[in-house]
Amino acid sequence: GQSLEQPSEVTAVEGAIVQINCTYQTSGFYGLSWYQQHDGGAPTFLSYNALDGLEETGRFSSFLSRSDSYGYLLLQELQMKDSASYFCAALSGAGNNRKLIWGLGTSLAVNP
Amino acid sequence: SQTIHQWPATLVQPVGSPLSLECTVEGTSNPNLYWYRQAAGRGLQLLFYSVGIGQISSEVPQNLSASRPQDRQFILSSKKLLLSDSGFYLCAWTPGGAYGYTFGSGTRLTVV
Numbered sequence: 605g606q607s608l609e610q611p612s613e614v615t616a617v618e619g620a621i622v623q624i625n626c627t628y629q630t631s632g633f634y635g636l637s638w639y640q641q642h643d644g645g646a647p648t649f650l651s652y653n654a655l656d657g658l659e660e661t662g663r664f665s666s667f668l669s670r671s672d673s674y675g676y677l678l679l680q681e682l683q684m685k686d687s688a689s690y691f692c693a694a695l696s697g698a699g700n701n702r703k704l705i706w707g708l709g710t711s712l713a714v715n716p
Numbered sequence: 717s718q719t720i721h722q723w724p725a726t727l728v729q730p731v732g733s734p735l736s737l738e739c740t741v742e743g744t745s746n747p748n749l750y751w752y753r754q755a756a757g758r759g760l761q762l763l764f765y766s767v768g769i770g771q772i773s774s775e776v777p778q779n780l781s782a783s784r785p786q787d788r789q790f791i792l793s794s795k796k797l798l799l800s801d802s803g804f805y806l807c808a809w810t811p812g813g814a815y816g817y818t819f820g821s822g823t824r825l826t827v828v
Contacts (some may be wrong), residue, residue, distance in 0.1 A: 646806055646819040647760070652813075680809055691759065695815050701767065703750070704817065708759035 606630040608707035610692055615713045616682050617658070624677045624710045626692035634695040634702060636668050636675040641709070642688045652695075679712070687714045718743035722807045722820030729827055735780075735794040736824050739807030742788065747809040749790040750817070751782055754804040766790060767812065802827045 608628045616622040628636065635654035635683055639647040653675060654670035665678040678688055689711050693704040722739045729735060741747050751763040762775045762784035772782050779798050783791045790807060807820040 637815055637817075639817075646822045647817075649818065652815045674737045701773070703762065703765055706760045706762075 606694075606696065606705045608692055608694055608705060609691075610707040610710045612708070613711045613713070615715065617715050618682055618684060620679065620682050621680050622682060622712065624679075624692075624712070626675050626693070626707055627708075628673050628675070628678075628694045630694045630696040630705050632696045632698055632702075633670070633673075634697075636666070637693045637695060637704065638664075638666055638677045639691045639693060640688050641691065643691050647691060650690075682714045684714050684716070685691070687712060718818070720807065720809055720818055720820045721768075722823060724823055725821065726824045727826070729797050729825065731799055731827055732796050735775045735792070735797055735801070735825070737805055737807075737825075739790045739792075739794040739820055740788055741800065744809070744811065745787060746812060747788065747807065748812050749784065750808040750810075751790065752806040754806060755801075760806070764792070792802045798825045799827050 610626045635652055637652045638650040640650050641647040651666040653666050656670055658665055658667045668675040668695045689709040691709045692707045695702055697703050719742045735796055748767050750765045752760045753763055754760050764774055766772050768786045769784055780794050805823045808817045810817050
């Protein structure tokens with residue numbers, strides 16, 4: 605079957621760096637996405653990696669290794685507002701029927 | 717610019733009652749549309765997706781159905797709600813085959 609694994613919870617302090625790992629097992633893999641969801645809110649798109657390597661967007665970076673079926677989200681200079689759930693999701697399928705396969709999410713708690 | 721509207725924001729319905737949730741997208745044409753459900757503290761479960769008018773793919777056989785009567789309208793329905801239908805329902809769209817999903821604000825459904 606198709607699945608993604610990520611840690612259920614991560615705790616860090618303000619100003620620190622945290623890495624959230626994601627391993628995936630899917631067929632017809634195109635790329636790995638990351639989404640952020642605050643309590644009570646809808647997920648918002650953070651990043652997408654189609655190729656191996658690191659993509660940087662401000663304080664957030666995302667990495668993909670297709671050969672290892674592995675990726676991570678790196679959050680730097682953590683702020684209290686970064687406390688949220690983070691989901692990795694693999695885009696897979698064929699043609700116009702591509703869709704996301706979702707991990708169960710990582711709850712990040714940023715403490716003072 | 718593109719926007720997605722989803723309503724209502726919250727809904728409390730008795731067991732056995734019907735359900736109709738509506739989602740519309742503005743500012744684009746022929747989007748891929750998705751209905752997700754999220755149980756409290758859990759990941760996203762894909763319920764239905766549509767790549768065009770009248771084209772519905774069901775991911776999980778259950779008490780729900782979906783329809784796409786117009787290009788930018790996606791409706792989630794049930795004839796008789798069950799307690800297990802409670803959850804956070806999210807509509808999302810993406811340009812066909814693209815990777816960045818945009819979510820509506822969600823409907824929190826409680827079946828009592």
